[in-house]
Amino acid sequence: MEQANYHHGNLRSSLVSTGIEFLNQKGVAGISLREIARTIGVGHNAPYRHFRNKQQLLEAMAEDGFRRLKARYTRLELEFANDPEGQIFESAMHVISMAADQPNLFQLMFGGHIQPQDCGGNLKLAADDAMQSLVSIIQNGQRLKVFIGGDPMTLALSTMSMIQGLAIMVSSGKLKVQFQTQAKDASWAGRQTLLRAMVLQLFEVFLSGLKENTKTHLKE
Amino acid sequence: MEQANYHHGNLRSSLVSTGIEFLNQKGVAGISLREIARTIGVGHNAPYRHFRNKQQLLEAMAEDGFRRLKARYTRLELEFANDPEGQIFESAMHVISMAADQPNLFQLMFGGHIQPQDCGGNLKLAADDAMQSLVSIIQNGQRLKVFIGGDPMTLALSTMSMIQGLAIMVSSGKLKVQFQTQAKDASWAGRQTLLRAMVLQLFEVFLSGLKENTKTHLKE
DNA sequence: TGATGATGTGGGCAGTGTCCACATGCATGA
DNA sequence: TCATGCATGTGGACACTGCCCACATCATCA
Structure with a gap:
C-alpha cells in the first residue's frame, strides 16, 4: 500500500476510470488531462506515457x-x-x-x-x-x-x-x-x-x- | 465599405455566422472565441459584449x-x-x-x-x-x-x-x-x-x- | 552488476476563456 | 449645437489547458 511509489502500477486503467468519473460529473467538455492526473496524484505529463493525446484517452x-x-x-x-x-x-x-x-x-x-x-x-x-x-x-x-x-x-x-x-x-x-x-x-x-x-x-x-x-x- | 470602423455594426450576427462556418469545418471542439474574433477582425473581447460566454454563442x-x-x-x-x-x-x-x-x-x-x-x-x-x-x-x-x-x-x-x-x-x-x-x-x-x-x-x-x-x- | 527501456517528473510554450479598466463614438436631451 | 451617457470595442492580465522537451527513477535481464 506504499503510495509514494514512483511508478503507479496501472496508471492506464486509472486514467480511464477516473476519466469516466469526470465525464459523468462534468461532461465531455469538462474533461482535462491535467486535472485527471492531479486527482490520481501523478505528474501532468504521466498520461502521455499511455495515450498519444487527449483524444486517445477519450477513445479509450x-x-x-x-x-x-x-x-x-x-x-x-x-x-x-x-x-x-x-x-x-x-x-x-x-x-x-x-x-x-x-x-x-x-x-x-x-x-x-x-x-x-x-x-x-x-x-x-x-x-x-x-x-x-x-x-x-x-x-x-x-x-x-x-x-x-x-x-x-x-x-x-x-x-x-x-x-x-x-x-x-x-x-x-x-x-x-x-x-x-x-x-x-x-x-x-x-x-x-x-x-x-x-x-x-x-x-x-x-x-x-x-x-x-x-x-x-x-x-x- | 470603410473597414476601419471602430464599431462593427452587426457583430452579433457575424459571430454567429462565422461561428457556424468554423463549426462546419472543425467541429464543436475546434471552436475558439478568440479565433472567431480574429477572423472577423475584432478584438478578442468584443464577443463578450454580445454573449455572456462561449456557451451562449454555441446556443445562438x-x-x-x-x-x-x-x-x-x-x-x-x-x-x-x-x-x-x-x-x-x-x-x-x-x-x-x-x-x-x-x-x-x-x-x-x-x-x-x-x-x-x-x-x-x-x-x-x-x-x-x-x-x-x-x-x-x-x-x-x-x-x-x-x-x-x-x-x-x-x-x-x-x-x-x-x-x-x-x-x-x-x-x-x-x-x-x-x-x-x-x-x-x-x-x-x-x-x-x-x-x-x-x-x-x-x-x-x-x-x-x-x-x-x-x-x-x-x-x- | 550494469545497461536499457518503460514509466514518471518538472519546466516551458502557445493558445484559450474570462475578468478588468479604459477608449470610442452614436444617440439623446438641454 | 453641444455635452453627456451608454452601448460597443480595445488591450492587458490571469489561471488554465494540451503538448513538447530534457531529465529522473526503477524493474528487468544479459
Whole structure:
C-alpha cells in the first residue's frame, strides 16, 4: 500500500476510470488531462506515457463503454434465445438505460466525438460487434417467422436507428422530463421500471412494423 | 465599405455566422472565441459584449439551426396538407438531410452540448415548436384514419426518436459509409437522391407500424 | 552488476476563456 | 449645437489547458 511509489502500477486503467468519473460529473467538455492526473496524484505529463493525446484517452473511455455494451449483448442473446422480440427489446432497453444512467458517456460514444475509422481497431471492432449482434437477432427472427422479410442488414440498421434515437432522446433530456416528473424521488430500480414502461410504449410502433403478423394493438 | 470602423455594426450576427462556418469545418471542439474574433477582425473581447460566454454563442448557433428547421417544417405542413404520411416522411428527410449536410451543426443541436432548459426561451421555443408540428401532423393523420390511434404525444415522441436516430446515424458517419460508397463522386442533388432512397428503406419499418391499414410490403 | 527501456517528473510554450479598466463614438436631451 | 451617457470595442492580465522537451527513477535481464 506504499503510495509514494514512483511508478503507479496501472496508471492506464486509472486514467480511464477516473476519466469516466469526470465525464459523468462534468461532461465531455469538462474533461482535462491535467486535472485527471492531479486527482490520481501523478505528474501532468504521466498520461502521455499511455495515450498519444487527449483524444486517445477519450477513445479509450468510449471503448470501455462499448465493451460493456457488447458483453451485455451477448448475454442477452443467450438469455432470450428463441425470443427475437424479447432480444430486440432487451437490447434496446440496455442501450437506453445506459443512456439514462451515464448520459455523458453515451454522448461520448455516439455523439460524434469519436471517429471509429480513425482510431485503434479495438474501438471499431467493439462498435461493429454490437451491430453484428443485431443482424443475427434479426436473421433469427426471420427464420422463426416472427419478423418480416427483407435485407437483414437494412432491418438491423433501421432497428439500430430507432434504438439510438430513443437513447439520444433520453440522454439529452428530451424524454427525461416526463420520465422524471413521475420518478424524481424514486429509487434506481423504480426509475428503471418507469423507464422500461416508457420505452415499451415508444418502441411499440417500430416493433409492430417489424413483426410479421398483423398489428396487435387495436385499442382504437 | 470603410473597414476601419471602430464599431462593427452587426457583430452579433457575424459571430454567429462565422461561428457556424468554423463549426462546419472543425467541429464543436475546434471552436475558439478568440479565433472567431480574429477572423472577423475584432478584438478578442468584443464577443463578450454580445454573449455572456462561449456557451451562449454555441446556443445562438444552435438556435439558428432550430429556426431553419422550424421554418421548413411549417412550409412542409402546408405543402403536404392532407398527406400525413408525406408530411412525416418529408419532415424526416429534412432533418436527416440537414444532418448529412451539416453534421457538426446537427451534433451541436442534438448532441447534448445544449441544455434548452438552461438557456434563453428562444431556443427552447424553437425546439418545442418542431415537436408541436409533429404532434399536429400525427393528430391530422389520426383524423384521416391514416395513422393508428393512441396518445398523439406518445406517437410523436416515438416518431421524433426514429427521425433523430436516423439523423444521428447519418451525422455520425455510421450510415454515410454505404451511402458514400455509391455517391462519392455524385453531385449534391445526386447524393440527395441516394440519401432519400436510403431513408425511404430505413424509415419504412417504422412507418408501416404507424399506419392504420395492414402492411403493404409483403415482398417476402 | 550494469545497461536499457518503460514509466514518471518538472519546466516551458502557445493558445484559450474570462475578468478588468479604459477608449470610442452614436444617440439623446438641454 | 453641444455635452453627456451608454452601448460597443480595445488591450492587458490571469489561471488554465494540451503538448513538447530534457531529465529522473526503477524493474528487468544479459
